[in-house]
Amino acid sequence: MVSYKEIRASNALLNDATTPRVAVFAGGTSGIGQLTVRALVSTGASVRIHLIGRKSSEERSRIFIQELNAINPKAEIIWVEGEISLLSETKRVCEIIKSKESRIDLLFLTTGYAPFGARNETAEGIEITQSLIYYSRILFIQHLLPLLRLSEAPKIVSVQGGGMERTTVDLEDMDLKKPGNFGLVNTHVQYVAMLSTTMEKLAAENQGVTFIHSCPGWVNTGNVNRGLDASLTIKSWLVWLFLEPLIGLFSFSDEESGQRYLFQSTSAAFGGRGVPWKGKAGVNSQMKTGEDGLFLVTSKCDTTPNAKVMPVLREKAQGKVWEHTQKVLGPYL
Numbered sequence: 001m002v003s004y005k006e007i008r009a010s011n012a013l014l015n016d017a018t019t020p021r022v023a024v025f026a027g028g029t030s031g032i033g034q035l036t037v038r039a040l041v042s043t044g045a046s047v048r049i050h051l052i053g054r055k056s057s058e059e060r061s062r063i064f065i066q067e068l069n070a071i072n073p074k075a076e077i078i079w080v081e082g083e084i085s086l087l088s089e090t091k092r093v094c095e096i097i098k099s100k101e102s103r104i105d106l107l108f109l110t111t112g113y114a115p116f117g118a119r120n121e122t123a124e125g126i127e128i129t130q131s132l133i134y135y136s137r138i139l140f141i142q143h144l145l146p147l148l149r150l151s152e153a154p155k156i157v158s159v160q161g162g163g164m165e166r167t168t169v170d171l172e173d174m175d176l177k178k179p180g181n182f183g184l185v186n187t188h189v190q191y192v193a194m195l196s197t198t199m200e201k202l203a204a205e206n207q208g209v210t211f212i213h214s215c216p217g218w219v220n221t222g223n224v225n226r227g228l229d230a231s232l233t234i235k236s237w238l239v240w241l242f243l244e245p246l247i248g249l250f251s252f253s254d255e256e257s258g259q260r261y262l263f264q265s266t267s268a269a270f271g272g273r274g275v276p277w278k279g280k281a282g283v284n285s286q287m288k289t290g291e292d293g294l295f296l297v298t299s300k301c302d303t304t305p306n307a308k309v310m311p312v313l314r315e316k317a318q319g320k321v322w323e324h325t326q327k328v329l330g331p332y333l
């Protein structure tokens with residue numbers, strides 16, 4: 001485990017030279033993304049952040065941006081409105097950012113939640129949480145990689161379930177459309193495995209860019225309630241009675257979660273570029289140290305290659321998942 005003390009010490013070294021100068025946050029309007037934006041701005045360094053959010057979050061994000069400007073007048077926060085559960089909107093938002101920036105240092109992705117109820121599709125016919133957790137995030141990465149490659153220390157951090165991959169990914173029904181295939185556990189297994197194996201492929205093809213798929217542990221953001229609706233009375237009740245108190249007890253504090261993600265976004269522990277790190281070097285998903293690639297990062301900021309699963313996914317799933325993903329994303333690339 002990387003201790004909180006070590007994390008604070010590393011983050012204290014951040015300055016204008018070592019802080020990402022241009023960052024894009026998809027999911028920075030709430031929860032872990034928002035906590036990380038606040039931690040980044042609180043370094044006092046010069047930073048420009050593209051904060052992407054839907055119309056319904058605009059009002060409270062204006063207040064958040066005012067708070068950020070007061071914390072650090074050198075920080076420039078640009079609000080980009082977009083309904084990024086839709087791939088057409090993700091593409092539009094990426095085009096806006098590409099027209100304004102000549103390079104990006106950090107892409108930070110946190111949209112999503114666990115679906116407790118029935119399948120719910122976007123207007124584009126994609127199950128909404130799969131779009132938020134997987135398709136939209138990969139589309140962001142593919143669109144913005146050319147600008148990330150121009151950074152000296154480019155990083156992509158995707159927060160979901162890094163290290164929790166399992167081999168039981170369904171390659172015959174990638175989008176879990178067959179009757180009985182959609183459910184809380186299946187979606188978790190499917191989306192986490194698809195995210196890691198696709199990020200690993202993109203990482204292998206983009207040496208010089210550090211990719212992180214990370215597990216946040218428990219953070220009391222209210223995320224657990226997003227997938228519940230009025231029809232799910234018993235599930236809501238169980239979440240309220242058991243899960244919420246557990247989350248309340250065992251969560252990282254907001255402050256620590258934000259600092260841990262600032263560390264992942266800036267430390268040389270993962271891939272060698274960034275704030276120098278004297279601790280154990282991160283091992284990537286191909287079991288290599290001192291190289292770029294995909295880092296699967298646990299809630300304690302350790303890396304794991306998930307050595308029993310990632311080689312199986314690489315051999316059996318990666319090609320098929322990529323082919324399917326490119327079919328879905330093709331119209332929006």
Ligand SMILES: NC(=O)c1ccc[n+]([C@@H]2O[C@H](COP(=O)([O-])OP(=O)(O)OC[C@H]3O[C@@H](n4cnc5c(N)ncnc54)[C@H](OP(=O)(O)O)[C@@H]3O)[C@@H](O)[C@H]2O)c1
Nearest residue numbers: 027029030031032057085110111112113159218219221223
């Ligand atoms: N928190 C935890 O303990 C925990 C544990 C394990 C995994 N995770 C996963 O880690 C990721 C980040 O978690 P978090 O706690 O930071 O999540 P969160 O606080 O619920 O924030 C998620 C982000 O997704 C956006 N979002 C949610 N539904 C959306 C929709 N239908 N359309 C567009 N945007 C939508 C939110 O935007 P708005 O601000 O507009 O609502 C917000 O910016 C999530 O995928 C979560 O499932 C979290």
